[in-house]
Amino acid sequence: MTQRSIGIVPAAATIAGVLIIGATAAQAAGFAIREQSSAAQGTSFAGVSAGGDNVSSIFYNPATLTLYDGINMSGQFSWIIPDVEFGESSASTITGAPITGGNSGNIGPQALVPAFYASWQVSPDWFLGLAVTAPFGLVTSADSGWIGRYHGLGSRLRTYNVEPMVAWKANEWLSIGGGVQVQYSDARLTSAIDLGTIGTSQGLPGGNPGDPSQDGFAAVEGDDWSYGYSLGVLLTPRPDTRIGIGYRSSMDVDLEGDAEFALSTYGELLSLLSGALTPTGGSASITLPEMVTLGVKHDITPTWTLGAEVAWTRWSRFDELVVEFDNPAQPDELTRENWEDSYFLALGATYKAREDLRLRAGVAFDEGVVPSSDFRTPRIPDADRYWFSVGAGYDLTESMTIDTAYTHIYSPKANVRLDATDPGHEGRGDLNGTFTSSADILTASLSMKF
16 A cells, blocks of 8 residues: 545544544543542542642632642542443445444553642732643544444544633632633544445446455544633632532634545555545634533531532534535535533532541433434444542641542443435445443542642
């Protein structure tokens, strides 16, 4: 095979994948990464918007800065171990020819997600903060010969978000905060291309739809800078109760990238005759969704604290993806997504076993964003998720604390029913099957106060 830049089907498929790969890790709805606080994860993030565990709560609500006097720092790592497999499968081209190949195997490689937080009390009423996080993304990888290869092979999305913040403590019961987000996104996607079907549809002799020996392989990389903000309010109506409301804004992402394509001999001939498989650029724009969170914490006794959390994310912004190409010989590509807004609900408790030891547990329900099996693809095997978490916090010294947590996430079986006659699937074919998904997450953080 030879290498050249590509357009048409491969670029559309891979650029679309930049935006939808996080779901395969079964960690949060859509392609968000919820694991931003080791302390809060022990309760499945119940009450995290009301703060109090450590400074990592500022990711969800910048107003919680006012809970942390002096100078505070916290660094953490979350180790995500997904198991996402596609089975009970069948596939065919738009001409009805069978597509051969095995099941996917585990398409969710393990990932390590870092985060860092800092706060500084500059006066009795004013506080500054900094959060460095990875709010979106993950990595997926399937074998090049699997049965769903025309719908996706590999995906990688990395985001780096830096957010300076400020908070004001208006009085003993009200605090207000806000931050400015600067985010860099970097992505790489790969797909197999059914050149046999494409060539046959264009009247090129010798094409064999679904024939892996005629497949092409495409890879595209893209990046962009995005900007947003966050707002928060913290209410303390009584000494044993806190209520927090957080808001993270939407962010516009305009991806531009170049693609590489490995062509078979048949594909080289198709490129010469069509003029479409020549070097080209591609671009796609989406809006990352805003998120609103509401958290409550209540001390029912000196040793027991209950927490609850509700989060709403506006995933309905991701209705469709239009990919535009510079080469006029190839048409723009449309991929229907039709995602829906989602809710996250959590309940948890913290038990103060000793002055230096806190034990945590919590459960949560994370609503999926894909409305039906007609929109669920190997790049978006999204479905409802159920969280079960335990954790602990231990004070190593008066100024140093370690927090750890373990979470198991279970997702019911999710069907895939993709039709080759639907927009965007003409060159990918039919795909039917079932995804089974679960994940285990281990996290730890070290926090220091000065």
